[in-house]
Amino acid sequence: MIRRIANNLHIMHNLYFFWALLAIPAVFMILRYLGDPETAFDLIHPSGELSVRLMIIAMMVSPLRQLFGRRGWTDWLLKRRRAMGVAAFGYALLHLVFYLIDMAVWEQIVKDAMIFSIWTGYIAFAIFAVMALTSNDSAMRMLRANWKRLQRFVYAAAILTALHWVYVDGEWRGALIHFIPLAALEIARVAHIFTKRSRSAAQAEAVT
Amino acid sequence: MKFSQALMAIAAATAMQVAVAEPAHATGKIKCEAGPQSGWVSREKLEAELKAKGWKIKKSKVDGGCYEVYGTTPEGDRVEAYFHPVTMEKLLVSRRGKVIFRKKG
Ligand code: HEM
Numbered sequence: 001m002i003r004r005i006a007n008n009l010h011i012m013h014n015l016y017f018f019w020a021l022l023a024i025p026a027v028f029m030i031l032r033y034l035g036d037p038e039t040a041f042d043l044i045h046p047s048g049e050l051s052v053r054l055m056i057i058a059m060m061v062s063p064l065r066q067l068f069g070r071r072g073w074t075d076w077l078l079k080r081r082r083a084m085g086v087a088a089f090g091y092a093l094l095h096l097v098f099y100l101i102d103m104a105v106w107e108q109i110v111k112d113a114m115i116f117s118i119w120t121g122y123i124a125f126a127i128f129a130v131m132a133l134t135s136n137d138s139a140m141r142m143l144r145a146n147w148k149r150l151q152r153f154v155y156a157a158a159i160l161t162a163l164h165w166v167y168v169d170g171e172w173r174g175a176l177i178h179f180i181p182l183a184a185l186e187i188a189r190v191a192h193i194f195t196k197r198s199r200s201a202a203q204a205e206a207v208t
Numbered sequence: 209m210k211f212s213q214a215l216m217a218i219a220a221a222t223a224m225q226v227a228v229a230e231p232a233h234a235t236g237k238i239k240c241e242a243g244p245q246s247g248w249v250s251r252e253k254l255e256a257e258l259k260a261k262g263w264k265i266k267k268s269k270v271d272g273g274c275y276e277v278y279g280t281t282p283e284g285d286r287v288e289a290y291f292h293p294v295t296m297e298k299l300l301v302s303r304r305g306k307v308i309f310r311k312k313g
Contacts, residue, residue: 041266041278102266108286117305167305170237 018080022087025050026094033098040101047098051091052161055128056182058084059154063185067192082135085154089132092125117167124160127153158182238290238300240274248293251275257296274299 029043061077068074103109112118131154133139140147158179165175242248251268254275258265262282269276274290281287281301287308290300301309 038266103286105284108284112286112304115304115306170302170305 015079015083019083019087022054022083022090026090029094029098033101037101040098043098044095044102047091047095048165051088051095052165052178054084054088054091055154055158055161056178058088059158059182060185063189066189067185086132086135089128092128096125117164120160120167121164124157124164127157127160131157237272237302238274239272240290240292240299242273242293245293249296254291254293254296 025046029047032039033043057077058081061074061081065074065078100109103112113122131151134143134147134150143150162175162179165178166172169175251270254277255265255268258277258279263277263279265277265279267278270293271290273293275293277289277291279287279289281289285303285308287301287303289298289302291298297311298309299311300307
């Protein structure tokens with residue numbers, strides 16, 4: 001009993017530590033902005049990029065678990081997936097706030113929102129917001145099977161984010177480098193499912 | 209498992225290839241062949257000229273051999289604009305990746 005509590009505390013401790021770790025870049029970004037409000041413009045880039053990175057790592061957990069099974073490191077990642085997902089939303093929020101501060105003028109914000117590269121960002125952000133708000137145990141219980149369905153929207157958010165990035169930059173290399181690992185894992189996952197299926201089908205045939 | 213490892217190796221190789229193939233700053237949107245930098249007008253001069261015309265400037269830098277300026281046009285639009293570093297001619301203006309002006313030719 002005591003041991004279990006100690007173990008739990010240890011894990012809790014670790015997870016809190018991990019949350020704190022994820023918050024550090026935000027502290028620096030906010031301090032930089034407070035030091036010089038003109039830097040809001042320069043902070044749009046790093047906050048957006050960190051958000052995408054966290055989203056991608058969180059999304060890689062599931063295919064990694066399917067391909068490599070339950071291992072120490074896949075367990076480690078799984079335990080931290082929620083933190084990474086919520087942090088991805090946090091940095092997207094920061095990204096949006098810096099953007100709004102930098103734009104400053106309502107008519108210009110509205111005019112921007114009509115452009116493909118920007119409305120893709122807003123929709124991705126809306127999906128992130130819904131996911132982050134439901135990333136707690138009570139929301140999971142309340143939504144039951146729908147929770148998983150809701151989480152699948154992350155794929156739409158990922159595609160929208162990739163489009164947002166490519167179109168806002170007018171350049172695809174940065175986005176490509178970031179999305180290749182996830183895309184490769186997803187392809188590998190599908191291939192893995194297929195080979196497993198055909199193998200078990202072959203076995204079934206061999207038996208009959 | 210073997211197949212997925214091969215895929216990941218290919219992906220890593222492709223990513224590295226993309227990363228080294230292009231210098232970090234050449235975006236490929238536009239290129240200026242303007243000779244050595246000693247013959248260029250200074251960025252300060254370009255900025256001053258634009259400000260006199262009613263632009264507001266956030267930032268400027270060299271990109272693809274051109275001057276790239278982030279700012280607000282006299283009409284109030286937030287844009288990213290490219291200028292020739294010798295003639296100071298406006299070459300390309302885009303808003304959030306959408307091209308709204310391109311010099312003919
Ligand atoms: C909420 C609506 C959003 C708006 C208005 C918005 C706006 C912008 C703008 C204006 C830029 C260009 C920054 C620059 O030129 O320096 C940008 C870039 C970027 N945004 Fe967003 N964004 C939004 C949502 C998102 C979301 C949800 C993500 C990620 C999950 C994201 C990730 C990025 C990334 C990775 C870049 C590229 C960074 C770069 O290379 O400059 N954005 N965004």
